[in-house]
Amino acid sequence: MLLRGVNVGRAKRISSAQLASVVAATGATDVRTLLNSGNAVCTSGRAPASLARAVTAGIEESLGFTAATVVRTKGELDAVIALDPLGDVAVEPSRYLVMFLDGVPDADRVSALRSVDVGDERWVVEGRELYAWLPPGVADSLLFKALAKNALGVVGTARNWSTVTKLRDLL
Secondary structure, eight states: OEESSOSSSSSSOOOHHHHHHHHHTTTOEEEEEETTTTEEEEEOSSOHHHHHHHHHHHHHHHHSSOOOEEOOOHHHHHHHHHHOTTTTTOOOGGGEEEEEESSOOOHHHHHHHHTSOOTTOEEEEETTEEEEEOTTOSTTOHHHHHHTTTTTSSOEEEEEHHHHHHHHHHO
16 A cells, blocks of 8 residues: 655654554554555455555544555556556666556546646556656656646555565565
């Protein structure tokens, strides 16, 4: 599972131990976290959407803030890595990102995003993921500036390719 917007400022701080505790409180087992940026894997009998709602509610109840949660199963994460649609051009894993979306974006919104000039950046939406190759990096990304305005109309949280593969390795 992936939390959106935690540990990037002072307002939404959650330690790995706090995240593991919240996830375990949902009934999940084998909870492990990666880095201190809202990444966790676990075993759960809950459906992914139910687990996401439970973690979001647990964070709000125990820590007093809202953090959108996106969940992918092991099989879904395997498929994300296997697809790797920009792997032929993405030569630096820290600048190759996958944005995990909480739903499939509307085709009209994806089409509108295509009209945004993003320079040398390349991106593709496949189902509930947006893959992005950002040669200038995230901080200077024209694509991510457009996405910050909710261009796709769905909640998403991005991880670089190294983090994506490390999460898969934890499973």
